[in-house]
Amino acid sequence: MESLIVSIYVFTLAVFIGFELITKVPPLLHTPLMSGSNAISGITVVGALLAANANNWKVSTILGVLAIAFAMINVIGGFMVTDRMLGMFKKDKKTEKGA
Amino acid sequence: MMIYLEQFTYLLASALFIIGLKFLGSAKTARRGNQYAMMAMAIAIVITLVVSGIAGPVQIIVGMVVGGLIGGVVAKKIEMTSMPQMVALFNGFGGIASTLVAYSEYLEPTTLPVTLDVNITLILSLFIGTVTLTGSLIAFAKLQGLMPGRPMVLPMHQVLNFLLMVGVVIFGVMYVMAPDVPMWPLLIIAAAAVFGVTFVIPIGGADMPVVIALLNSYSGLAASATGFVLSNNVLIIAGALVGASGLILTQLMCDAMNRSLFNVLFGAVGTDDSTGDAGTGGGEQKTVTRYTAEDAAMIMDTVQSVIIVPGYGLAVAQAQHVLHEMAEMLTSRGIDVKYAIHPVAGRMPGHMNVLLAEANVPYDVLYEMDDINDEFQNTDVALIIGANDVVNPAARTKKDSPLYGMPILNVDYARTVMFVKRSMGAGFAGEANPLFFDDKTMMVFGDAKAVVTGLVKSLKEE
Structure with a gap:
């Protein structure tokens, strides 16, 4: 039970930090924010690695392997597409010079 | 150590x-x-x-x-117009990963004996993960056009949802009392899977930005729940950050439409997904003045400032690139060109910004609604391309309109209002736009890409 309490503490504080950080993100960046946070939610891969890490082919191991694959789609796909998008955002060179 | x-x-x-x-x-x-x-x-x-x-x-x-590999290929190939679908699908993958990990943990617990709190968080993890999965798949299907975008309401829909929730609670209690019976976790997963579907199908295509943001939040919460099961803080923290982020975006989208989350989720608002309306005019007796791209180009030649208001119709017609070309031409003639981006332009939060960035539009000429709304009154031309509801003045005055109270771009304050539109059809909300009939309004009908290409051509000839 004690670990549950600690978990709830950590969760609650992290939610507050999340609210603080995200409120400041301008609408310009909302789509990359979503695809980026999508990649972050792929952190489940850590749990999946633990579940798949066994020297057998029990159902639990296979489920873990599937979970690794799904989470890795999120991680790699999410980070790469976010990077691709952010690479497109450019400042106007002309106005920079003109101003 | x-x-x-x-x-x-x-x-x-x-x-x-x-x-x-x-x-x-x-x-x-x-x-x-x-x-x-x-x-x-x-x-x-x-x-x-x-x-x-x-x-x-x-x-x-x-x-x-x-x-x-799958993730990498998708990330490389995906069209920017399809970002909402991709994010929806990836949310679902996050959900199923959490469910799989939780179920695997149920089959082979990492620590024994399994305590009550682990069992409770396991139920949560199975439930949230599965709802995220099936809900996201429905959102994906709606956005991808695999299923109709209009709200689908089953008979006794809310009763069904309520019963599913009650079912999950009962199965959960049974599971906690007898964790060795394999049926209960499977029943929880089954009920959650159905609930994910019934949760998203009554939500209309136009409300999808809200749903994707909400499911984004769920995918984070699912990761967090898995972190609770495994007592793993990095899962809890990362999941909580995503959960908070998704919730904020959900709230912002609701605010931008002046709707409550409750109304979005349970209101079943909206018609079909298509932007074009079959009937032109919808029985309106008033007349509109039709113009051609050449007429529009002649006006553009005499003005000093233009604010472009892009809507999803622009992206559908793939007219972003030619629009940027036109904006460059105007700028090179000393005309002040800005873009006004409504928060719900596009199909997900911030979508329009990405679509324009892809067409090399620099982000510092993209203005948020609140930053540009006061500038319309000093602007010669408001050029609206493929947008309607977000500039409909009925939102300010018409109390019985579904749009009433929604913050809009004040395009009607500009000296000339130019609409590039496929037809007279109303927007998602089905509300006629009185601005079409205004004396200072020029309606240019046609596909956004064809019209803007015509504009560019005429500008070059002069």
Whole structure:
């Protein structure tokens, strides 16, 4: 039970930090924010690695392997597409010079 | 000793996630922020592998490579117009990963004996993960056009939802009392799967930005719930950050439409997804003045300032690039060109900004609604392309309109209002736009790409 309490503490504080950080993100960046946070939610891969890490082919191991694959789609796909998008955002060179 | 190394490394990863998100908050540092988050993920994965000792390397490598390859190919190939679908689908993958991990943990617990709190968080993890999965699949199907975008309401829909929730609670209690009976967790998963479907099908296509943001939040909460099951703080923290982020975006989208989340989720608002309306005019007796692209180009030649209001119709017609060309031409003639972006332009939060960025439109000429609304009155031309509801003045005055109270772009204050539109059809909300009939309004009918291309051509000839 004690670990549950600690978990709830950590969760609650992290939610507050999340609210603080995200409120400041301008609408310009909302789509990359979503695809980026999508990649972050792929952190489940850590749990999946633990579940798949066994020297057998029990159902639990296979489920873990599937979970690794799904989470890795999120991680790699999410980070790469976010990077691709952010690479497109450019400042106007002309106005920079003109101003 | 290893446990300390592991915990401190997870702490480092969590901190990097937080710093990454902070940097994502500014256009200058956003790319670096994403890289920090990437690093955090890599660190978390490596330390997990190192500390747990790789017992069965083959399956782990296969899982990572297969998933990574699929993700990489999708990320490279995906069209920017399809970003909402991709995010919807990826949300679902996050959900199913959580469900799979939780169920695997149920079959082979990492720590024995399994305590009550682990069992409760396991139920939560199974439930949230599965709802995220099936809900996201429906959202994906609606956005991809695999299923109609209009709201689908079953008979006794809310009763059904309520019964499903009651079912989950009952199955959960039964599970906690007899964790060895394999039926209960499976029933929880089944009920959650149905609930995910019934939760999203009554939501109309136009409300999808809200739903994707909400499911984004759920995918984070699912990861967090898995973290509770495994008592793993980096999962809890990263999941909570995503959960908070999704919730904020959900709220922002609701505010931009002046709707409550409750109304979006249960109101079944909206008609079909298509922007064009079959009937032109919808029985309106008033007349509109039709113009051609050449007429529009002649006007453009005499003005000093233009504000472009892009809507999703622009993206559908793939007219972003030619629009940018036109804007460049106008700018080179000394005309002040700005873009006004409504928060719900496009199909997901911030979507229109990405679509324009792809067409090389610099982000510092993209203005948010609140920053540009006062400028319309000093502007010669408001050029609206493929948008309607977000500029409909009925939102200010017509109390019985579904749009009433929604913040809009004040295009009607500009000296001339130019609409480029396929037809007279109303927008998602089905509300006629009185601005079409205004004396200062020029209606240019046609496909956005064809019209803007015509505009560019005429401008060149002069």
